[in-house]
Amino acid sequence: MTPGLNAWKCADCGTVYFPERFLCRNCGGHHIGTVNVAGGIIEDMTIVRHVVGQKDWKPRPIATVLIDGGARILAGVTDDAGPGDRVTLSQEEQAPYARKP
Amino acid sequence: MTIRPTYDNTAIVGVGQSAYTRRPEPGALAHHFIRDAVVAALDDAGMKLGEIDGLALSSMSIGPDQAVDVAWRLGLSLRFLHQDTNGGSSSISAFGAAVRAIEMGAAKTVLVAAGDATGLEGYAKLAANFNRAIRDHAAALGYGGPNTAYALLTARQMKHYGLDKSDYGHMAIAQRIWAAGNPYAVYRDPMTMDDYLNAPGVVDPLCRFDCVPVVAGGQAVILSAPDRTPKGRPKVRVRALGYSFNHDHQATDGLKTGASIFAKDLWEQAGAGPDDIDVASIYDDYPAMVVAQLDDLGFMPDHDAKRFIANRIRDRSFPVNTWGGMLSAGQPGGPAGCLNGVSEITLQLQGRAGARQVPDAKLGLTTGYGMTMYRYGATAGAAILERQA
Numbered sequence: 001m002t003p004g005l006n007a008w009k010c011a012d013c014g015t016v017y018f019p020e021r022f023l024c025r026n027c028g029g030h031h032i033g034t035v036n037v038a039g040g041i042i043e044d045m046t047i048v049r050h051v052v053g054q055k056d057w058k059p060r061p062i063a064t065v066l067i068d069g070g071a072r073i074l075a076g077v078t079d080d081a082g083p084g085d086r087v088t089l090s091q092e093e094q095a096p097y098a099r100k101p
Numbered sequence: 102m103t104i105r106p107t108y109d110n111t112a113i114v115g116v117g118q119s120a121y122t123r124r125p126e127p128g129a130l131a132h133h134f135i136r137d138a139v140v141a142a143l144d145d146a147g148m149k150l151g152e153i154d155g156l157a158l159s160s161m162s163i164g165p166d167q168a169v170d171v172a173w174r175l176g177l178s179l180r181f182l183h184q185d186t187n188g189g190s191s192s193i194s195a196f197g198a199a200v201r202a203i204e205m206g207a208a209k210t211v212l213v214a215a216g217d218a219t220g221l222e223g224y225a226k227l228a229a230n231f232n233r234a235i236r237d238h239a240a241a242l243g244y245g246g247p248n249t250a251y252a253l254l255t256a257r258q259m260k261h262y263g264l265d266k267s268d269y270g271h272m273a274i275a276q277r278i279w280a281a282g283n284p285y286a287v288y289r290d291p292m293t294m295d296d297y298l299n300a301p302g303v304v305d306p307l308c309r310f311d312c313v314p315v316v317a318g319g320q321a322v323i324l325s326a327p328d329r330t331p332k333g334r335p336k337v338r339v340r341a342l343g344y345s346f347n348h349d350h351q352a353t354d355g356l357k358t359g360a361s362i363f364a365k366d367l368w369e370q371a372g373a374g375p376d377d378i379d380v381a382s383i384y385d386d387y388p389a390m391v392v393a394q395l396d397d398l399g400f401m402p403d404h405d406a407k408r409f410i411a412n413r414i415r416d417r418s419f420p421v422n423t424w425g426g427m428l429s430a431g432q433p434g435g436p437a438g439c440l441n442g443v444s445e446i447t448l449q450l451q452g453r454a455g456a457r458q459v460p461d462a463k464l465g466l467t468t469g470y471g472m473t474m475y476r477y478g479a480t481a482g483a484a485i486l487e488r489q490a
Contacts, residue, residue, distance in 0.1 A: 019234045019475070025350050043354070046252040047305045051245030052315075053225035060243030064253050064476065072352065074249075074476060076242040095241035 005089040005096050007071060009035040016069030018096075039088050040067035042081055042098065065089070065098050105370060108339040111203045112327035113486070114210075115146025116444040118320045121287050121431045125218045125317035131162045132174055134319035134433065135216035139175060142321035147331050148210070153323070155181030155208030157195035159215040159436030161188075161227060171214075181208035187346070189384060189435030189471020191215070192320070193482035196443055197342045199324050209325060213443075216319025217434020224315045234475045245304070247386065247473040248312050252304035254355050254477050255389040259306065261356055262392070262406040266306060269388040270297035271415040273310045273428055276385070278417065280425025282457030287316055287431040310428070313386045318433025320440035322447070327489070336489040337447050340464070341370035344482045351475045358390070358470055359481030361397035368399065371464075371485045375400045378485075379462040380449045381419070382442030384470040385426040386435070390478070394468055395421075398483070420459045423449065435471045442467035443484065450488040463488045 008017040012029035016037070023030050045063040061077040065087060075096040081087050087098035119137035135158075143150060156179050158168040166174075168184035183198045185191035192215040199211035219227055228246030230236050235244060244250075258264065274297060280286035292310065300308040330336045343366060345359025368374050375398060383391045392406045400419075401409040413419035424430055424445040427438040446465035448454040465486045472480040 019238055044253045044256045046249060046256060048243050048245050048249055048252075049305070050301070050303045051225070051243070052221050052228070054245070057243075062242050062244065062249055062253070064257075070352075072354075072476065074239050074242065074244065074253075093241065094237045096238065097242075 001090045001092050001097065003090050004036040004038050005067065005091050007035050007037045007067065007069070008032050009069070016067070016071050018067065018071045018073045035069070037067045037069055037089060039086060039101065040065040040098070042083050042085050042087055043072070045077065045083050063098060108200055108204055110326060111200050111324050111339060112330050113322055113337045113443070113447045114325045114329045114331065115142045115148065115323040116321070116447050117141025117145050118285060118441065118444065119216065119318050121285055121316040121318035121433055123287055123314065123316055123431070125220055129218050129317060131160050131216045131218045131319070132171060134218050134317055135160070135171065135214050135321070136175060138216060138319035138321035139212060139214055142212070142323050146323045148323065150176055152210050153177055153212045154179055155199060155202055155211030157183040157185070157199040157211060157213045159185045159191040159195045159440070160217055161186060161434050161436065162217045162219045162223065181211060187472050187480050189386060189439055189478065190469030190480040190482040192436040192440035193443070193467065193469035193484060194344060196322065196440070196484060197344065197482065200339050200342065203324055210329070211324045212321060213324065213440065214319065214321040215434065215436035215440045217437060218317035219315065219434070220317070221315065232474050248304045248307060250473050250476055251387040251389060252307045255306055255311070255387065257354050258356055258389045258392060264407055266298060267294060268407055268410050269311060270294050271410050272388040272391060273297055275414050275417050276422050276426045277429045279423045279457055280429035282455060283424045283430055286425040286429050287314060288429045307387070311387055313427045313432040316431030316433050318431065318437055320433070320437040320444055322440060322443050334451050337450050338487055338489050339484060340487045341367050341485040343367035345480070347479045348481070351477070351479065355477035356393060358393050358397050358478065360394050360468065360483060363483070364398045367483055367485065373464060373485065377464050378466045379420070380423060380446060380459045380465045381421045382424070382445050382467040383421055384439055384442065384468050385422055385428050386432065386471065388428070390470055391421065394470060423454065423457045423459060439469035442469070446486050450486060
């Protein structure tokens with residue numbers, strides 16, 4: 001896990017994106033750079049109890065997180081954080097995770 | 102000046118489908134199911150294969166083949182070819198492309214076909230590698246396919262509209278009652294509220310009966326000049342078409358679908374409103390998405406989804422998904438499930454829907470929704486079909 005989430009940000013107007021975009025839908029600019037986002041707020045949460053084709057599946061919590069700067073992402077939840085909670089973001093490879101600060 | 106297209110030179114002259122099966126035989130290809138649907142549609146239209154000069158194909162599982170490969174294997178020579186692989190609404194998009202092709206003289210008789218045969222393992226692979234966003238940023242979380250996206254969306258919709266699980270249960274049960282009249286539906290046995298509420302949880306708050314069952318299957322529709330409609334059948338024409346792609350960039354809560362973008366234009370094209378619709382097929386990968394589309398299309402002007410379900414869907418006084426929908430009939434890949442709606446509305450308007458016939462249906466609506474590219478569907482489409490007097 002690396003701290004923060006590597007997201008993307010339009011250098012011209014500041015709109016934050018996740019996943020990456022190649023043109024900014026807000027201003028049309030094409031100078032999109034990366035930005036490390038530290039946290040956000042959990043909006044909704046679910047537990048994935050069953051996945052097609054998987055035996056021995058352990059339930060996995062996944063949340064919609066409104067990250068600082070404005071984008072909404074899917075993130076795994078690694079503690080007991082729930083809807084309305086402020087969370088700290090981290091990343092494993094390209095997958096985002098959230099937990100209480 | 103707003104262009105108000107009319108589609109006077111096109112009618113749906115034949116419909117057909119394959120068997121639907123939860124577990125296709127090893128080696129059964131999407132191509133086989135598409136073939137079966139095409140044979141049935143040609144028979145229904147009383148047409149010969151050689152009369153087809155256009156193909157609009159939607160499938161997520163013909164790979165590595167493309168539409169032209171399928172045309173080759175089906176013995177078709179064409180002057181119009183269209184392929185749409187953009188998720189659950191792709192066949193309603195392909196249908197629109199076919200209508201426009203005929204209206205513009207690009208072809209005389211267009212076969213609109215869709216089908217998939219992934220099997221459950223193939224479906225799991227497809228779900229985890231659906232696109233770059235899912236593969237790179239969601240699969241490792243245990244995302245496991247669109248159930249997760251729509252679980253989060255359903256949780257939000259329940260808060261927004263004040264819905265509880267039993268409201269969705271009434272929708273699933275009503276569709277199951279309709280499915281009893283559809284010999285092709287994979288689930289036709291009655292379902293009680295206890296069955297629904299006690300079903301195993303899949304992804305909270307979704308239970309087994311909220312998640313569309315994947316099947317292998319195919320659908321086909323043939324479009325041609327109205328005078329090619331088989332004798333003795335009313336002509337079925339296209340009154341209006343509406344489409345939206347990537348309406349909100351996955352940036353909102355997802356409670357509004359792309360149908361919210363084209364609803365006003367769709368009704369203006371049709372010269373009609375929601376109250377005029379006699380029968381509807383609303384793309385139902387999850388009950389929540391039926392609620393979302395019905396609200397987007399103006400069926401609940403007070404946005405009181407709970408009351409609409411209680412007063413119109415539960416007692417089936419508003420005939421929606423009269424073929425059982427995908428929730429009971431099965432989802433033969435997103436695209437064919439969408440095309441089944443076109444087929445069902447055609448059968449209803451022609452009085453050919455058998456045990457599930459809605460009396461004197463004159464105007465019908467069918468929708469598609471899909472391409473869950475990150476948090477919810479990015480594509481939507483709708484067609485309003487009419488029985489010509």
